Amino acid sequence: MIRRALLAAAATLALAVPAAAEDFVIVNATVVTGDGSEPIPDGVVIVAGNRVTYAGPRSGVSSFETDLVMDAQGKWVTPGLxxxxxxxxLSDVSAVSESNDSRPGKSRWGAALDVSPAINPASQHILVHRGAGITRAATVTSPSGSIFGGQGAIIDLGADAQPVTKARAFQIVALGERGARISGGSRAATFVELAEALREAVAYANGRWDAESAILPRADAEALGAVVNGKQPLYVGVERASDIRAVLGLKREMPKLxxxxxxxxEGWLAAREIAAAGVPVIADGLDDLPGSFEELAATQSNVGRMVKAGVKVAINANAMENPRNLNQYAGNLVALTRIPGADGLSWGQAFATISSIPAQISGLGAKGGQLAPGAVADVVIWDGDPLEVGSVPTDVYIDGVKQPLESHQTRLRDRYKDLDESDQPKAYDW
Structure with a gap:
C-alpha cells in the first residue's frame, strides 16, 4: 500500500514538473520570420533551449550543434501566432452563463476587474486554439456593466498550469455605440463618464480622491492610476471616424496615455491622424459591409489603407471567443492586392499583423512573434502556406517545448470519422 502511494505521488510530481525545452534544428523548410519580410525558401531554424538562435537561408549556417535535425520536406515554419x-x-460553453466568465455585467466594479485569476488553463478553447498555431494571446472580460472591461492578461497557450505570463497588462474601455448603451444612451454621456473617471484616477494617484463625491469605486480609481500614468495601455473600443478623432484629442490632452x-x-478615414499620433490599431480582420451605423464607411481596404498611411496595425478575429481563424483573415488581406481598386497587404505584411505586430502591442518585446536570434522559441510547422484556407499546424512548440495538439474536438473527430452504420448505437436504428 505504501509503495503504491509513493508511486502515485511520484507520478503526480512528474506531471507537475514542466517539460524541458529541446535543442533542435529544422531544415528544408519555407521559413517565415514574422517581421514583415517575405518567406525564405530552403530555410533553416535553429533552437537552443527556449530560444531561437538562427532563422534564415540554408546558406547562412555551416553546421549544427545538435543531433536532432528535422527535415521539414518543404513545409512552412513560422513563429507562433x-x-x-x-x-x-474564460468560458467552457459561451451560451451557458455559469461556465462563462467573459461578461461581468452585474459587477459593481469595472476598471478594477483583473481577469488573470479567472483563466482556466484546461479550457477546451485554449486547447483548440493551440492546435490552430496560436501560442500567445491577450485575454480580457468584455465591457458590460461598466464602460471599462477591466485589466486583461497576456497568456501563453502551453500545456501547463500557469498560463498567465503578464497580469494586468492593459485596460479596456468601450466608446462608440456600445459605450453609449452602457453609460446611458448617448455618446455624450460616455465621454463625460470617461473624462470623469480619468480625472478621479489622477486625483487618487495624487492623494486628493474624495470617496464621498466620487463616481468610481475606490478599487476602480486605484486601477486607473496605472492608465493615467502611462504605465498600463488603454485599449479603446471605437469604430466611427469622428469617435476615433475624439480619442486622439484625449491623447493630446493627456500625453501620458x-x-x-x-x-x-472607419480608421482609413482618419489614418493620417492616427499615424501622426503614433497610436497602434487592433483592427477587425475584414469588414466588408457595415454591421452598424458607426461602421457605415467600413471597407475591406481599411487595414491596407491604414498601413499605407503608416499606422501600426494588428488584426483581430472579429469574435473574441474564436480567434483561430486569424490566419485566414490575414490571407484575405493578401488576396485584396489582386483586386483592382482595393488596398491589401503583401504576404509578409499580412503575416506580421498576426505575429510580430500584435506581440509588440501586447508588450512581448521587440522580438515577440518572430523567428530571430534571441526570440522565444514559439515555433509552428504547417502542412502548407499558413495564410491559405485548409493549411493546419502539424507541430507546435511553445518556449521550445513540443505541445500536444489534442482537444475534445480532435478526439470526437477521430472517434467518429471512420464509423459505418454498423457502429452506430442502437438508438439510431429507427
Missing amino acids: VATMTSLG DLVLLGAS
Whole structure:
C-alpha cells in the first residue's frame, strides 16, 4: 500500500514538473520570420533551449550543434501566432452563463476587474486554439456593466498550469455605440463618464480622491492610476471616424496615455491622424459591409489603407471567443492586392499583423512573434502556406517545448470519422 502511494505521488510530481525545452534544428523548410519580410525558401531554424538562435537561408549556417535535425520536406515554419482581444480561458460553453466568465455585467466594479485569476488553463478553447498555431494571446472580460472591461492578461497557450505570463497588462474601455448603451444612451454621456473617471484616477494617484463625491469605486480609481500614468495601455473600443478623432484629442490632452484603438472600422478615414499620433490599431480582420451605423464607411481596404498611411496595425478575429481563424483573415488581406481598386497587404505584411505586430502591442518585446536570434522559441510547422484556407499546424512548440495538439474536438473527430452504420448505437436504428 505504501509503495503504491509513493508511486502515485511520484507520478503526480512528474506531471507537475514542466517539460524541458529541446535543442533542435529544422531544415528544408519555407521559413517565415514574422517581421514583415517575405518567406525564405530552403530555410533553416535553429533552437537552443527556449530560444531561437538562427532563422534564415540554408546558406547562412555551416553546421549544427545538435543531433536532432528535422527535415521539414518543404513545409512552412513560422513563429507562433499572437491573438489579441480574446476571451480564451474564460468560458467552457459561451451560451451557458455559469461556465462563462467573459461578461461581468452585474459587477459593481469595472476598471478594477483583473481577469488573470479567472483563466482556466484546461479550457477546451485554449486547447483548440493551440492546435490552430496560436501560442500567445491577450485575454480580457468584455465591457458590460461598466464602460471599462477591466485589466486583461497576456497568456501563453502551453500545456501547463500557469498560463498567465503578464497580469494586468492593459485596460479596456468601450466608446462608440456600445459605450453609449452602457453609460446611458448617448455618446455624450460616455465621454463625460470617461473624462470623469480619468480625472478621479489622477486625483487618487495624487492623494486628493474624495470617496464621498466620487463616481468610481475606490478599487476602480486605484486601477486607473496605472492608465493615467502611462504605465498600463488603454485599449479603446471605437469604430466611427469622428469617435476615433475624439480619442486622439484625449491623447493630446493627456500625453501620458498609452492608447490602442480597437475595431476602427472607419480608421482609413482618419489614418493620417492616427499615424501622426503614433497610436497602434487592433483592427477587425475584414469588414466588408457595415454591421452598424458607426461602421457605415467600413471597407475591406481599411487595414491596407491604414498601413499605407503608416499606422501600426494588428488584426483581430472579429469574435473574441474564436480567434483561430486569424490566419485566414490575414490571407484575405493578401488576396485584396489582386483586386483592382482595393488596398491589401503583401504576404509578409499580412503575416506580421498576426505575429510580430500584435506581440509588440501586447508588450512581448521587440522580438515577440518572430523567428530571430534571441526570440522565444514559439515555433509552428504547417502542412502548407499558413495564410491559405485548409493549411493546419502539424507541430507546435511553445518556449521550445513540443505541445500536444489534442482537444475534445480532435478526439470526437477521430472517434467518429471512420464509423459505418454498423457502429452506430442502437438508438439510431429507427
